[in-house]
Amino acid sequence: MNNCNNIMNKRRVSNLVQLNENEGKEMNIKYYIKNSAHLNNQNKINIFKIDKKKFAIGVFERKKPHMNIGTIGHVDHGKTTLTAAITKVCSKYDRGTFKSYEDIDKTPEEQKRGITINATHVEYETEKRHYSHIDCPGHLDYIKNMITGTSQMDGSILVVSAYDGLMPQTKEHVLLSRQIGINKIIVYLNKIDMCEDQELVDLVELEVRELLSFHKYDGDNIPFIKGSALKALNDDPSEYGVPSILKLLDACDNYIDEPQRKIDLPFLMSIDDVLQISGKGTVATGRVEQGTIKINEPVDILGIKDKSIKTVITGIEMFRKTLDTAQAGDQIGVMLKNVKKNDISRGMVVTKIPNMKTYKKFESDIYVLKNEEGGRKNPFSSYYRPQVYIRTADVNCAVILNEDTQIANPGDNIKCTIELMYPLAVSPGLRFSLREGGKTVASGIITKVL
Numbered sequence: 001m002n003n004c005n006n007i008m009n010k011r012r013v014s015n016l017v018q019l020n021e022n023e024g025k026e027m028n029i030k031y032y033i034k035n036s037a038h039l040n041n042q043n044k045i046n047i048f049k050i051d052k053k054k055f056a057i058g059v060f061e062r063k064k065p066h067m068n069i070g071t072i073g074h075v076d077h078g079k080t081t082l083t084a085a086i087t088k089v090c091s092k093y094d095r096g097t098f099k100s101y102e103d104i105d106k107t108p109e110e111q112k113r114g115i116t117i118n119a120t121h122v123e124y125e126t127e128k129r130h131y132s133h134i135d136c137p138g139h140l141d142y143i144k145n146m147i148t149g150t151s152q153m154d155g156s157i158l159v160v161s162a163y164d165g166l167m168p169q170t171k172e173h174v175l176l177s178r179q180i181g182i183n184k185i186i187v188y189l190n191k192i193d194m195c196e197d198q199e200l201v202d203l204v205e206l207e208v209r210e211l212l213s214f215h216k217y218d219g220d221n222i223p224f225i226k227g228s229a230l231k232a233l234n235d236d237p238s239e240y241g242v243p244s245i246l247k248l249l250d251a252c253d254n255y256i257d258e259p260q261r262k263i264d265l266p267f268l269m270s271i272d273d274v275l276q277i278s279g280k281g282t283v284a285t286g287r288v289e290q291g292t293i294k295i296n297e298p299v300d301i302l303g304i305k306d307k308s309i310k311t312v313i314t315g316i317e318m319f320r321k322t323l324d325t326a327q328a329g330d331q332i333g334v335m336l337k338n339v340k341k342n343d344i345s346r347g348m349v350v351t352k353i354p355n356m357k358t359y360k361k362f363e364s365d366i367y368v369l370k371n372e373e374g375g376r377k378n379p380f381s382s383y384y385r386p387q388v389y390i391r392t393a394d395v396n397c398a399v400i401l402n403e404d405t406q407i408a409n410p411g412d413n414i415k416c417t418i419e420l421m422y423p424l425a426v427s428p429g430l431r432f433s434l435r436e437g438g439k440t441v442a443s444g445i446i447t448k449v450l
Contacts, residue, residue, distance in 0.1 A: 096124030347393025
């Protein structure tokens with residue numbers, strides 16, 4: 001036991017020096033950020049780096065199965081560096097465009113503080129698949145954007161610093177991934193070059209496998225790739241450099257299953273951002289949840305507001321390439337006819353489902369998380385008021401317990417009614433999370449809309 005404690009005590013706060021490829025200068029990226037300031041609500045998730053004068057600059061050719069994948073994990077464990085390294089390695093095989101660290105963390109706030117705030121999307125290909133890769137923020141302040149990012153994934157890459165081990169957002173991201181329904185996770189054990197003690201590396205791997213098993217993942221058999229994203233980004237040919245990225249991509253191709261897309265159902269896409277393109281119009285971005293959509297097809301936009309908006313799709317793009325038809329699983333932007341940017345917002349849905357309605361109340365089954373699972377220490381009573389996260393929406397709500405339930409204790413499975421502050425387009429079977437004070441306090445499933 002003392003030996004384990006000695007090993008764990010070797011972890012310390014350090015600075016990572018990353019080479020800036022474009023300027024040849026060094027940039028310090030601090031591992032721990034203190035006294036973080038919250039961003040303005042208008043600084044939201046950006047899916048595409050869209051030129052304000054252009055909607056798309058090419059045509060997307062669907063030659064391989066499309067998958068949505070992403071990096072999750074604690075702040076500064078190397079998620080963005082790994083994302084940049086993946087694009088660089090793929091670019092050498094003509095399977096993508098290299099995106100530097102600065103290209104991915106685009107906002108001045110992100111570059112100043114050295115952390116990811118918004119979920120950012122890049123694309124690349126392997127021999128078998130086309131990937132949309134989401135780089136999720138790890139900092140506690142921006143967990144809302146992380147939830148939006150993971151809700152769009154078919155599988156995820158958990159990035160853990162072998163030097164620092166398990167940290168708070170590592171645990172929360174695994175929990176949220178399970179709640180949202182991500183069934184397959186691959187682990188990239190990063191910064192392996194900073195660890196001289198193999199016992200420390202083995203201990204971190206054991207801790208991560210136990211965490212994954214605790215959340216009902218196959219912890220014993222999940223692929224663990226050991227490497228250094230920074231070495232790979234700097235074209236290091238050694239075991240922990242470029243070869244580790246190739247191993248990771250191979251694991252993605254072979255371990256993460258292709259989901260069964262709901263292509264035969266009517267089109268539905270939850271909006272995660274709204275953009276204005278000068279001279280063109282309003283673009284809503286998001287992941288197609290089900291169905292297909294073509295240019296010039298009519299759609300309804302519902303949620304948040306009392307009345308729906310009827311419009312027509314005048315353009316579709318994915319990674320700045322035009323599409324004639326988008327289908328379930330695609331991460332797209334749609335141009336909307338005669339819709340102003342202020343008319344729509346994140347959390348609304350674009351759909352072709354006939355007569356779809358919005359609701360402010362629904363019945364549900366929820367599980368109240370225990371404190372050791374990241375939840376509350378204390379129970380709550382009826383009319384408890386957290387925030388509910390459904391698809392890309394987050395809305396204040398009231399939790400009304402059934403008459404036979406006086407109090408909800410951590411660890412309880414209960415039936416309750418959720419009252420929303422704003423109407424949302426919801427249906428039975430839809431999963432959601434309840435959060436309060438930076439914690440996920442419960443997860444649930446809608447059983448009946450009211």
